[in-house]
Amino acid sequence: MPNRTAPRIPSYRLHKTSGRAVVRLNGQDIYLGKHGTPESHANYNRVICEWASNFRQLPSKEGGPRASALTV
Numbered sequence: 735m736p737n738r739t740a741p742r743i744p745s746y747r748l749h750k751t752s753g754r755a756v757v758r759l760n761g762q763d764i765y766l767g768k769h770g771t772p773e774s775h776a777n778y779n780r781v782i783c784e785w786a787s788n789f790r791q792l793p794s795k796e797g798g799p800r801a802s803a804l805t806v
Contacts, residue, residue: 741790743782743786744757744758744759744782745757746766746774746775746778748769749763749765749769752765753768753769754766754767754768754769754774755767755768755769755770755771755774755775755777755778757778757781757782759781759785759792760790760791760792762792764781766778766781
């Protein structure tokens with residue numbers, strides 16, 4: 735029987751040595767600012783939305799197939 739659980743969203747968590755908020759996406763730590771601040775929670779929501787809308791991959795810095803505009 736197939737596993738029908740919803741995909742897991744990575745957690746907002748504390749990086750203990752720096753005191754910053756961090757989320758790990760595709761094996762890469764993304765630092766969000768000082769842990770517990772409204773700004774770090776806003777950054778977490780923005781990063782998760784971008785990651786999810788990019789098929790659960792980090793957006794590439796140099797562009798890629800989804801970075802170009804669609805023309806007809």
